[in-house]
Amino acid sequence: MANVTSLQSIIFHKPANTPLIAFTGVVLLLTILTAGWYTPSGSFLGVFDLHRAWKFLARRYDFMRSSAHQRTLTRFRVVQHRVIALSGTDFRKFFFNDGKLAWREAYLVLMSGMPEVTDIDMHEQVTDDAVRKRTVQLFSPSRLECLRPAFLEHMQTQMDRWGSSGKFAVFEDVFSLIYQFTVHMTTCRELAHNPEDLRHLYEYYYTIESSSTPFSMMFPWIRSPALGRKRQATEKLVGLLMKYIQLRRESKTMSTDAFDVCINDGISDQEIIEFVLETIFAGVINTGVNACWILVYLGFNPEWKDKITTEIYTLLDAHAPVTGPGDTIESRLASVPTSAWDDSMPMLDLAIREVLRLITASITLLRRNKLRDLKLGAEPIPKDAFLAYNLSDIHFDPSVYSDPMSFDPSRFSAERAEGKEVPNAFLGWGAGRHPCLGLKVAKLEMKIIVAHVLGAFKYTIVDGNGTPLKQAPIHDRNNIHKAKPLGDPCYIKYERKTK
Ligand code: HEM
DSSP, X not given: OOOHHHHHHHBOOOXXXXXXXXXXXXXXXXXXXXXXXXXXXXXXXXXXXHHHHHHHHHSHHHHHHHHSOSSSOEEEEETTEEEEEEOSHHHHXXXXXXXXXXXXXXXXXXXXXXXXXXXXXXXXXXXXXXXXXXXXXXXXXXXXXXXXXXXXXXXXXXXXXXXXXXXXXXXXXXXXXHHHHXXXXXXXXXXXXXXXXXXXXXXXXXHHHHTOOHHHHHOTTSOOHHHHHHXXXXXHHHHHXXXXXXXXXXXXXXXXXXXXXXXXXXXXXHHHHHHHHHHHHHHHHHHXXXXXXXXXXXXXXXXXXXXXXXXXXXXXXXXXXXOSTTOOHHHHHHTSXXXXXXXXOHHHHHHHHHHHHHHHTTOEEEEEEOSSOEEETTEEEOTTOXXXXXXXXXXXXXXXXXSTTSOOGGGGSTTTOTTTTSTTOOOTXXXXXXXXXXXXXXXXXXXXXXXXXXXXXXXXXXXXXXXXXXXXXXXXTTOTTTOXXXXXXXEEEEEEOOO
């Protein structure tokens, strides 16, 4: 059971204060209108910045593409915050490698939409380093051995649901599968197998995400109904997680699930919750989006679909040869060892890299210069300024990647090796000080899904009526959290292969 008293003690409530809102509004308006007067350089322009701030928050990709492609710096304000959009090799090197730039805080302020525990007392006790250390431990290559059977089990359930032919909405079914994988690997089996609580957890995340609007990010101190909903959903989310932590603490038998590993290590409830909030978010969003898009891109590229299908059958013949008529693709894939998933699928590795290049190009990474005023060449980087770098700056650079908007996994082959000579030319997994800590696990998840779908089915990408789409749908690059296709949903129409 959730410990309601301790929950209430860790969630911070404040009643709305109408006079304060009105006062804040007036101060805010004056601040915006006069902002340029207070900046000696004159480069922060007040009213114009309000428009730019709105664009940065509401249509971030379009804004970054239009402002940060001149290999220079673009300065603007998001209300009281100074933001500098960077572009070009030198700025990129600084952004990824300077150890003094703060990481987490930049996202909490300028991205939002993720569950925050800043409203919760526990925030003081758990450092970024502690969460990072836990992530490294729980997603280490050796842990993949424990996670693989759990992923395969959820995959099997989904394969049974799909049956031998039909049509499924890619951005729903594959996304939910990744969601289930992620909940399992970050919490415990009991939660990952409880459909009702899984749904509740998803609803809480969704409420938190949708409560993040440009308005709430610009004026976080205004206690809007959206912020109230966010706080309430965070409270419920924490309550649900506490219920399962408690359940595992009371259990007599320990498993290899993340909660049990943390409990065994003597980790506090607070630290476990911090870890889960951060990793579910990081895991579901990125892995979900890329796993969906890889199936879509392959659906439009028969050459690569065939290459990868052949690779899957070769892998099966090497590690799980047919032993009798009862063998299925699923039962054979379940026998492939973790190491083979990791190092025996070079074609799929190239395709994943290419999908990441295309899809993560939408992402704007953030940092904050917390310590002191800096200079980058002649350019001042004031203390407390935020830095923003959009990956399209390099991922869509035609001088690095030929025909950069096209899906072409062979650009990363040993013969072509595009981008090899350019520092940090591929940033799909981040680089420098904050590389992705979930890389191995995310690749395993994507490979399991692709191997099952390509190994078992013939498929095409169709619209809602089942009519094949002529070309790949367009990615909504301004949607920070979902990155689904623009327009109508797309589906996979499939039929089980006979052998
Ligand atoms: C296809 C899936 C994924 C992609 C494309 C991806 C991409 C990235 C990128 C670009 C960064 C760098 C962020 C920055 O520099 O600000 C990053 C960092 C990170 N990722 Fe991933 N990620 C994926 C999956 C995951 C998963 C499954 C997890 C965990 C379960 C995870 C955990 C993290 C963490 C904890 C960091 C921050 C590391 C730090 O604090 O230094 N990621 N990821």
